[in-house]
Each structure stands twice: as C-alpha cells, then as structure tokens.
Amino acid sequence: MKDKLTKEEVLHVSRLARVGISEEEIEKYQVELKKLLDEVDKIKEVKNYDEELLIAPYDHDTVLRKDESGEMLSNEEIMKNVPASIGNFVEVPVMIND
Amino acid sequence: MTKYLDLSIQQINELLKKKEIKPIDLVNECFERIENSDSNSFITLNKEEAIKRAHELENKEVDNLLFGLPIAVKDNIVTKNLRTTCASKILENFIPIYDAEVVRKINEKNMIIIGKTNMDEFAMGSTSQTSYFGVPLNPWNKTRVPGGSSGGSASCVSNRLAFLSLGSDTGGSIRQPSSYCGIVGMKPTYGRVSRYGLIAFASSLDQIGPMTRNVYENALLLNAISGHDDKDLTSSYREVEDYTRMIGEDVKGMKIAIPNYLVSDIVSSEVKNKLMEIVELLREAGVTVDFIDIEYLDKAVTLYQIIAMGEASSNLARFDGIRYGYSVENPQSADELYMKTRQEGFGKEVKRRIMVGSYLLSGENAKIYYDKALRIRDDMRKAFKDAFKKYDLIIGPVSTTVAYSLGEGLDDPLKTFMDDVLVIPVNMAGFPGMSVPMGFNKEHMPIGLHIIGDDFEEALMYKLAAFIEKKLNLNLDPRGGK
Numbered sequence: 229m230k231d232k233l234t235k236e237e238v239l240h241v242s243r244l245a246r247v248g249i250s251e252e253e254i255e256k257y258q259v260e261l262k263k264l265l266d267e268v269d270k271i272k273e274v275k276n277y278d279e280e281l282l283i284a285p286y287d288h289d290t291v292l293r294k295d296e297s298g299e300m301l302s303n304e305e306i307m308k309n310v311p312a313s314i315g316n317f318v319e320v321p322v323m324i325n326d
Numbered sequence: 327m328t329k330y331l332d333l334s335i336q337q338i339n340e341l342l343k344k345k346e347i348k349p350i351d352l353v354n355e356c357f358e359r360i361e362n363s364d365s366n367s368f369i370t371l372n373k374e375e376a377i378k379r380a381h382e383l384e385n386k387e388v389d390n391l392l393f394g395l396p397i398a399v400k401d402n403i404v405t406k407n408l409r410t411t412c413a414s415k416i417l418e419n420f421i422p423i424y425d426a427e428v429v430r431k432i433n434e435k436n437m438i439i440i441g442k443t444n445m446d447e448f449a450m451g452s453t454s455q456t457s458y459f460g461v462p463l464n465p466w467n468k469t470r471v472p473g474g475s476s477g478g479s480a481s482c483v484s485n486r487l488a489f490l491s492l493g494s495d496t497g498g499s500i501r502q503p504s505s506y507c508g509i510v511g512m513k514p515t516y517g518r519v520s521r522y523g524l525i526a527f528a529s530s531l532d533q534i535g536p537m538t539r540n541v542y543e544n545a546l547l548l549n550a551i552s553g554h555d556d557k558d559l560t561s562s563y564r565e566v567e568d569y570t571r572m573i574g575e576d577v578k579g580m581k582i583a584i585p586n587y588l589v590s591d592i593v594s595s596e597v598k599n600k601l602m603e604i605v606e607l608l609r610e611a612g613v614t615v616d617f618i619d620i621e622y623l624d625k626a627v628t629l630y631q632i633i634a635m636g637e638a639s640s641n642l643a644r645f646d647g648i649r650y651g652y653s654v655e656n657p658q659s660a661d662e663l664y665m666k667t668r669q670e671g672f673g674k675e676v677k678r679r680i681m682v683g684s685y686l687l688s689g690e691n692a693k694i695y696y697d698k699a700l701r702i703r704d705d706m707r708k709a710f711k712d713a714f715k716k717y718d719l720i721i722g723p724v725s726t727t728v729a730y731s732l733g734e735g736l737d738d739p740l741k742t743f744m745d746d747v748l749v750i751p752v753n754m755a756g757f758p759g760m761s762v763p764m765g766f767n768k769e770h771m772p773i774g775l776h777i778i779g780d781d782f783e784e785a786l787m788y789k790l791a792a793f794i795e796k797k798l799n800l801n802l803d804p805r806g807g808k
C-alpha cells in the first residue's frame with residue numbers, strides 16, 4: 229500500500245474543498261490526508277449491516293414552522309459584517325467577462 | 327481567595343433574595359479573577375455589558391435560582407452584538423446580529439453573560455490547541471491541555487472564573503474537557519436543546535450542553551436551556567422535565583452495564599482501576615453492574631470521521647469571504663476569492679477536515695463512505711437500544727487517559743480522533759452522555775466517569791451522578807490542588 233497521496237490527488241481535494249494550498253504545503257498534505265483516508269477506509273471492513281439509514285437521531289416528524297413573517301432584520305444589520313460593499317450592495321469580483 | 331465563587335448556587339440565591347449581595351458583586355468578583363488569571367479561558371470578555379446588566383437586575387425580583395449568575399458561553403454560540411469567533415481567524419471580527427436560542431433562554435432567566443470562551447477552531451479538536459487565539463490552560467496543571475473542544479468553558483468553571491458555562495459536543499467536546507478539568511458536563515439527548523445559533527460543525531451530531539461545578543447545578547442549567555424551538559427542525563417536542571427531581575434518590579436496584587470495549591486495552595490502567603473502584607462502590611450500594619458487548623463500538627471513530635468531516639465540509643462551505651468573515655483583498659476572480667480566503671482564514675486542522683470531507687462526499691464516494699456510514703450508524707444505535715432494554719444506564723471512562731502535556735500529538739492528524747474514541751458513539755446514536763469526576767490519578771489530575779442514558783433519560787443520569795458525587799466527596803477546587 230502506498231504511504232502518501234500523489235501531488236495530483238492533493239490538488240484535486242484542495243480544489244473540491246475550495247481551499248488553496250501553497251506549493252510547500254502539498255508534501256505535508258500528501259502524508260496527512262493519506263493517514264485520514266486510510267482510517268476512513270476501514271469502513272470497507274464492515275460487511276454485515278442493515279439497509280436502514282440513520283441520518284440524524286431524532287424520532288419526531290419534521291414539521292415546518294408556519295409561514296408567517298416574524299422578526300425582521302434591517303439592511304444595516306445584514307450589511308454589518310459584509311467585507312466589501314458599495315451602498316447596500318455586496319461587492320464581489322467580476323463573475324462574467326464580456 | 328474568592329467570596330462568592332466558593333458558594334453554592336442555593337447559597338448565592340439566598341443572599342440575593344435577602345439583598346445582602348447584588349448581582350454586580352458576583353460580576354465584579356468574576357472579572358477580578360479573570361483579569362488575574364493566565365488561563366486564557368476567554369476569547370472575548372463582555373465586561374461593560376455585564377456590568378450594565380447587573381445594575382439593571384438590581385431592580386428586579388429574584389425569581390429563580392439562576393438569577394444574576396455570571397455565565398460563560400462557548401464562542402461558537404452566537405451572541406447579538408458580542409463578537410463570536412469560533413476561535414478562527416475567518417471570524418475574527420464577526421459580530422452576530424441575533425442571539426442563539428440558548429442565549430435568549432439564559433437572558434430570560436436573568437443570567438449575565440461575562441464572556442465567550444476559548445475552544446478548538448470550529449470545535450475541531452480535543453485539546454483546544456487549534457484555537458487561533460492561543461491555548462487555554464488546564465487549571466490542575468498549567469503544562470497540560472484542558473481538553474477540547476470546549477476547553478475554555480471547562481477551564482473557567484474549574485478555575486472558578488465563572489459559576490457556570492455552556493459548551494457544545496459533537497464528538498465528546500463537553501464531556502472530555504469536563505473530565506480533564508474535574509467538572510460536570512452534560513451532552514443532552516439530540517434535539518433536547520435548540521441548535522439555533524450554534525455555528526454548525528456536524529449538524530446531525532452537534533448539541534449544546536451545561537458545564538458546571540457540580541451535578542445539581544448542571545441539572546438546573548439544563549432545565550433552563552431545554553425545550554422545543556420552531557427555529558430548529560430537529561428540536562424535540564417532548565416536554566421539559568425537572569432534571570433535578572431524582573437527585574438524592576436511592577440507587578439501590580439500578581441496573582448498569584459496562585461495554586467491554588470501554589475497558590479494553592485502549593484504556594490506561596490508572597483510568598481502568600478508578601472505574602473498577604466505582605463498580606465496587608455501586609455494587610455495595612445494591613446496584614447491578616454487568617460487563618456486556620455492544621457491537622460496532624470499535625468502528626465508531628471511522629464512522630465519526632466520515633459523518634463529521636462530511637457534514638463539516640458542507641457546513642463550512644458558507645465561509646466564502648462574501649457575506650461575512652475574513653476576506654482576501656483584491657481578488658482577481660471569484661475562484662481566487664474562495665480559495666485564498668479559505669486558505670488564509672482557516673487553520674490547518676479545519677482545512678484537513680474540510681478537504682477530506684469534500685472528498686468523501688464527492689461523486690461515487692458519497693455512496694461508498696457517507697451512505698454506508700449512515701447504515702452502520704443505525705445498527706450501532708440499535709445495539710445500544712438493545713442494551714437499554716435490560717439496563718437503566720451504561721457507564722465507562724470518558725477518556726483513555728488524564729489530560730496530557732501541551733503540544734503532545736499536535737502533528738498527528740489521527741490523535742485528536744482517537745482521544746474521543748470512548749465518547750463518540752454517544753453522538754452517533756443521539757443519546758445523552760455526561761462526565762462526572764470519579765477521582766484523580768497519582769499526579770492529581772482529574773478522571774471523569776462517563777454515564778450514558780437512553781433517549782431523554784437525563785434525570786436518571788443525574789441521580790446516579792449525584793450519588794457518586796456525594797459518596798466520593800472529592801475536593802474539586804484546583805486551587806487546593808497542584
């Protein structure tokens with residue numbers, strides 16, 4: 229069994245997670261991520277199990293709350309933590325080039 | 327020395343009622359102790375607001391046992407207008423615009439929030455060392471970790487900097503630091519306490535719970551924070567009981583099981599020996615204690631990793647540098663904004679987990695790992711349920727060891743998961759679990775007993791915990807310790 233991921237595999241997971249990594253970090257992640265993935269791979273050893281799923285451990289029916297308007301937040305509150313804004317607009321990089 | 331932080335909540339309540347003291351006296355004592363402490367239990371203090379609130383309460387009737395008590399809140403629970411960081415650079419300057427449901431409830435009881443406690447970044451860790459704001463210290467020995475992720479909430483209560491605190495537990499994060507710091511910590515049944523306003527790590531495992539100096543005060547705080555909440559889809563409709571009601575009752579005739587896995591070779595002998603002393607004590611009191619097998623316990627860490635990392639990668643996708651939180655300057659594209667913001671904003675433990683989680687949920691892997699984990703998870707819950715048909719409660723150690731040295735195992739990505747091997751199954755299955763001090767090792771570091779109940783059996787767990795607490799009568803004030 230190989231003891232580390234390839235450089236391409238590390239770049240693939242970094243891309244999936246939208247977490248940038250530096251050239252120097254790649255080598256470290258090759259080993260660390262492999263250790264974690266080997267551990268989760270142990271699930272393959274379990275052969276006997278029921279088909280039923282447990283997504284979250286609660287037993288009541290999920291009921292949506294009534295569709296009534298409640299407490300409202302002001303524009304000012306919503307914009308309070310926005311890192312970059314112009315007036316009441318959230319500023320983002322150009323998404324579509326002409 | 328302290329005047330008020332040594333007194334019980336009932337004693338404080340009497341003094342407040344007789345107007346011999348005011349809430350401000352309690353607040354002042356807490357801040358005096360916090361400011362003279364080097365334990366780094368807090369990320370943000372709420373001094374100005376707390377003082378204001380204490381003065382406001384002077385004109386109010388003392389209407390409940392928790393009235394006027396200073397409380398510390400873990401920094402992943404949002405507090406309106408009070409910085410909430412999750413111990414991460416990415417939320418370093420985040421000021422919430424609403425209160426979590428538990429915060430609304432503790433305000434309703436007229437408690438006073440004195441600050442936000444230190445923790446592992448996004449609750450990912452078992453030592454509190456992944457905090458962006460430095461590690462909180464263990465009051466029993468400052469060269470040791472306080473445990474995690476609710477390390478600040480445990481150390482501030484243990485060190486008598488606050489009367490009580492709130493923590494959160496996804497895979498042991500209330501119970502393990504409670505064990506390491508010698509306090510009482512309860513992870514309630516999934517759905518008992520609203521998660522509204524708890525910054526999500528793994529939504530199907532997370533639960534907020536009380537961390538206190540003793541069992542009775544723990545039950546009181548659980549009374550205050552429990553209940554249905556329309557804002558949390560998984561919140562239980564079950565009525566809130568008085569969780570103190572069985573405290574003091576005789577334990578004779580109770581049936582208790584210890585899973586063999588929880589006393590296997592993974593547990594250190596000093597912890598195992600302490601547990602065996604408890605078994606003796608219980609048997610002498612007329613309690614039946616049997617050793618049993620529960621299937622799948624040895625697979626709990628693997629299941630936990632798949633479910634917790636998968637859910638974390640999805641929950642933490644919201645940190646995109648656009649609406650709140652840290653954001654990289656002058657990004658040239660949306661892609662650069664996401665990739666660099668998250669590279670610079672998250673710490674290494676969080677990044678590792680998001681990367682692995684994204685991989686586990688991608689394409690076919692979702693079926694191979696996540697889907698299969700959910701099936702085995704269901705089997706594990708059923709195995710526990712079978713045990714609860716014959717036994718009232720399950721016990722074992724909280725942790726395989728006592729608190730270890732700062733820096734130990736930091737570079738091992740698996741250690742933090744293995745630390746929680748004994749407490750993780752409880753989150754997977756949704757049951758309540760608590761840590762209650764059961765003694766010390768020869769270096770005088772505290773050891774916690776793990777009590778696991780069937781769904782919504784918290785009152786019964788407190789009954790057993792209170793019996794053990796009374797029998798052992800330990801001195802749990804670290805200032806008299808090392």
